[in-house]
Amino acid sequence: MALLLATCIGILAGSGVWLLLRPRTYQVVIGLSLCALAVNLFIFSMGRLRSGAPPVLSSTAGALADYADPVPQALVLTAIVIGFATTALLLVVLLAARGFTGTDHVDGQER
């Protein structure tokens, strides 16, 4: 399973990076979202992959042997929400720049 997920992280990151290097602002927005998915999966996978062991306690105390590591999950949860906010900010800045410069090139002018 690790191989599968690692490959998928690679594909998401590669597609995202390709788009980040494109000249149009929309491509950069989509690229950044793809990169966000890749990075979230990457951080999540640092807690290792386990099926059927969500960190929801059935008794009063648990151990790492019985449950998935909750720390990467907590990190990624806020990262998902913050990722949405930064995507929104980037989009709005790019839209404002497009209105101001008349072009959707990332440098504000056609090269």
Added chain:
Amino acid sequence: MTDDVLLTILIVLPFVGSLLAATFRPNARNSEAWLAGGVALVCLFLLISAYPAIVEREVLRSEAEWIPALGLGFSLRLDGFAWMFALLVTGIGFLVVLYARYYMSPKDPVPRFFSFLLAFMGSMLGIVIAGNLIILLLFWELTSIFSFLLIGYWNHTAGARDGARMALVVTGFGGVALLAGVVLIGQIVGSYDLDQVLASGEAIRSHVLYLPALILILLGTLTKSAQFPFHFWLPNAMAAPTPVSALLHSATMVKAGVFLLTRLWPVMAGTPEWFWLLGLAGMAALVLGAFFAIFQHDLKGLLAYSTISHLGLITMLLSLGSPLGAVAAIFHMMNHATFKASLFMAAGIIDHETGTRDMRKLGGLFHYMPVTATLAMVASAAMAGVPLLNGFLSKEMFFAEAIETHVSSLLDTSQPYVAVLASTFAVTYSLRFISSVFFGAKPDDLPREPHEPPFWMRVPSMFLVLACLVVGIFPAATVGPYLLTAVQSVLGTRTPVFSLAVWHGFNLPLIMSAVALVAGALLYLALRNYLRHSPEGPPLLRHLNGRHLFERGVVVLSLKWSRAAEMFVSTRRLQPQLRILLLAAALAALVPFSMGSLSLRWPTGSDIDPALALVWLAGAACAIGAAYQAKYHRLVALVLLGGAGLATCITFAWFSAPDLALTQLLVEIVTTILILLGLRWLPKRFEEITTEENPWRRRLRRSRDLGIAFVVGAGMATLAYAVMVLPLPETIGSYFLERAYTEGGGRNVVNVILVDFRGFDTLGEITVLAVVALTIFALLRRFRPAPDNIGSPQQQRRQNAFDEAEPDRKAGDTLGDYLLVPSVIMKWLFPVIIVLAIYLFLRGHDLPGGGFAAGITLATAFILQYLASGTTWVEDRLRILPVNWIGLSLLLAALTGMGSWLFGYPFLTSHSQYLDIPLIGRVPAATAMFFDLGVFGLVVGATVLTLIALAHQSVRKLRAARTTTAQAVREEG
């Protein structure tokens, strides 16, 4: 009063006064003057009361801890020389405050003026009574800054801004050099303490670093004292209000340079390097300053060049290295301060009463203002060195020293002649000052009818002129003992025998004085007609203008060279920057492999679940497809991005992260809506349009980017795989698993971490969320779309055209019918989704859910209503007020955190227990729930605000961005 208290009050009181003065009303001239004058007087009386102690014990000290790790104390030190200087600063400071009360116009915002003036006074006192060189430097820089602010006080005039900037750049440059010099001295001595430095004269002078340290310190002091070749900032600083010039440019700030030279005189003087460097600089300033002063038409310009010349005189006296020279230098510092401050005040009065400072326009003012004229005449006579005035005494001492041989050389031999020449010039410009302003024909084209100023405006000048006279006639009885105390504190055992007397017999210095007086008067008579009509500046040297050189230097350094450097090493283009960033990150990721801390095992694909593999087959195809389509098919790319997100969401669910799966799913929904809303404002792009770019170049560029994308992707995959196959070590995860229920009162460990254990982090994160949402809101309020996006979209135009063509339809009907069935369902779903949101929120502490997920759910409920019925329909019925949600939720989260203070626990400590609620039964209740409620509300507010702000752009009446701005930007870039 102990020394500690005295010195601390001296240094703190002006700054406290400065802060206080800044709070007054803009036109509170009287109360400002009372405050500033009061502060100056208190300091003055403290100093006077400290004098007996100084005579008795020589030095008053105060030591406080500052940076013990570096061996630096906040030490203050008041000896005779510092006392004399502090007396000048506070005494003239007080007189200037009194004068400024009448000088400043009711229209000037005086709090700023008096606040800066007091702060400057404090900084200057700091230089004077600093007990170690680092403290001295600190206050040295502060005087530069406050002088900048004071010169630029009338910041609406270009001259004030330029003059202020020039003064700051030049003295700031000197400050840096001085810092380096002081550090060298500290290295030589091993301490920055002034007492220790003063005791290590022999070690400093014989050290190899003596010359570099000397040059650096001279750079600092000569720039501050406006000595050649750094003198040009002083005449340009005359754009300052005249009270500022009277305090800074006569008595205090420009004297800081010679003050420090005198301070260090016992340890650094007496070497040939000192004699030559300082002697040449001083002599150049002495002669050139006096010569240039003759040809200034501006009264203050004349005084500025005269100040340069007099400071040159002091510098030259210090360069000699003889104790008597140092005595004369110290004496002249006091004398110059008194007569020059009074002359500046006179110049200010003339400017104030006539409206001009141009000597070609002025004349015959004696008739209108006899008192002011008399005072100015006495002060200029002191400046010229006329007997029975204080200027004469120090000039005689200077002449006597100039005749002596100190280091036999051409410089030394020429000194008497140069001294007489400079004195001649001084007589000429003093005569010009008096004769062109107060005598001659009465002016007929003055901006104002001149008359005497108010009595109290004349008082400061009167007091100073009285001091000139009294000192000039009875020197030994008045300043004698104080001068001796000051001299002794600098020279110690080397203090020479000197006599202060008006009459020393018929000797060479007297003859030199007489020659200078007569020659100066003759020179003035010869030049009088020329000066009346000549252009500004001295003949021949008129074009050698320090100001122009400085400005050209600034342009070259800060514009041309920096542009060139930017062209050479940097780029404003985003893509190359990102490329470098990504490659650097890829290289950095290689480090753990090369260090051997991560090793790769050959992968085995045996345990792959075919279902998830299928999901990711689709997910990977979506990701690659989105990358491929994002340029020409934006909507397709957006849908494909959603596909990749869905695959991610399933993966989270698959690998035991239900909270993440839930949040990811919800965020996918709002992200899609967000980007859909943005699509409307992007330009159309057609595949058919081809660029003129060379296809080979384009292919090369794309292959390079593809290569980078491949390297980054492959690298990330390898890294992820290498980590994932390692066994999980003991992590902090077990800490949370063990304590989530017993200490946090919840079973959903992820949620307990977010709202309890790491609640402070979450508070930071929701604050970021709030800031981002408000930024988006603010950005969109001034949104100007490109002109081609102003009209309705093609689909709407087509619908409206259809409506208009049909006789039984109104415009907008088709739009109203659009997706009618789904929109009815969406309207009915509103309460259902709200219940779902509440459910997710309430169960969050024990089961997957929580504030983040519930917040986005509720936001989706609102957004669906906008989608179903349109902005106008919704806002007629429902006012959401997202900004209030954000504010109140952030407040709730913060207050919950603070609540634990009431019980004596640290910020954000939570408490949990079970409550018995009738009908429902035992319900878990933790204070963390209030915090989670804050998270919930904030997420709702931020998400809704972002989406609605963007959606509103389509219904607003928009103005297109002006194409001229766009063009200007394009041309500029």
